[in-house]
Amino acid sequence: MRIKFALIMLTGMMLLGGAFAGAANADETGNQVFFRGGWAGMTSDRAGEAFTDTFGPAGIAGAGAPRNDGQSGYYVGAGLDLVLSKDVWGMMSKTWAIGEIGVEYKRFNSNTVIVPAATLASGAVVTNQVQITMLTVDVAPKIKFLEGNRLRPWLIPVGLDFHVISPPSNATTVLDIGVQFGAGLEYRLYKAFHVGLDGRYHVSTDQTQTSNSFGTVGGYVGISF
Numbered sequence: 138m139r140i141k142f143a144l145i146m147l148t149g150m151m152l153l154g155g156a157f158a159g160a161a162n163a164d165e166t167g168n169q170v171f172f173r174g175g176w177a178g179m180t181s182d183r184a185g186e187a188f189t190d191t192f193g194p195a196g197i198a199g200a201g202a203p204r205n206d207g208q209s210g211y212y213v214g215a216g217l218d219l220v221l222s223k224d225v226w227g228m229m230s231k232t233w234a235i236g237e238i239g240v241e242y243k244r245f246n247s248n249t250v251i252v253p254a255a256t257l258a259s260g261a262v263v264t265n266q267v268q269i270t271m272l273t274v275d276v277a278p279k280i281k282f283l284e285g286n287r288l289r290p291w292l293i294p295v296g297l298d299f300h301v302i303s304p305p306s307n308a309t310t311v312l313d314i315g316v317q318f319g320a321g322l323e324y325r326l327y328k329a330f331h332v333g334l335d336g337r338y339h340v341s342t343d344q345t346q347t348s349n350s351f352g353t354v355g356g357y358v359g360i361s362f
Contacts, residue, residue: 155164155171157196166220167235169362170362172357173212173215173355174216175209175335175356176354176355177209177245178351179209179245183269183347184205185204186306186307187254188267188306190198191251192362206248208245210244212244212249214242215239216318218237219233219238220349223284225280230328231282237278237296238253239277241273241275241353242270243245243353247266247268249265269304273300274299277296277297277319279292280292288322293307293337296318297341298315300314302316302339306347308345314344317338323333323359331358332358335353336354337352
């Protein structure tokens, strides 16, 4: 619900973006380094796996064993926006085509559960916090509208994701690929400094035999160069 609400807000703000015209920064090339962060949520938890919670209540500890079933958490990331064309190769005036290269770390809510390797090695039940995390590297086209305005909406029609999950899946694999869709708003505060809102949904191909799709909503700070 949070993802849907944020995307609806972003869409509405994009439609109103033309009302916030302002002077363009003459020194700005459009290239940018940015730092992102906010809320992240998986569409499905990873409870009941060997390395996340030793199969939970169905595992070696039986009924009542804790499950690592958190689905929400946070993300932090950074990346580069590189301008490819300032008129989408002659198709749209005052509209930029940008190539994004980004990296993002996510930590989802994690519980204190039975640790499989330590339990098997000691012969006694050993518990500790097992963190559910994911690292994503993406390459995505970004369309940024309203050149010359302080407030500029943008969207990612589709981008390519590379994921690394932790802990490994039951198949002891960690690598996955997928696609992402996104939209946002960016406001130029002063000269090369920008702030923005960012909402994305990532669809994984589940190469790890786990469900790795997720969404993010957050903000970012950008510095153009």
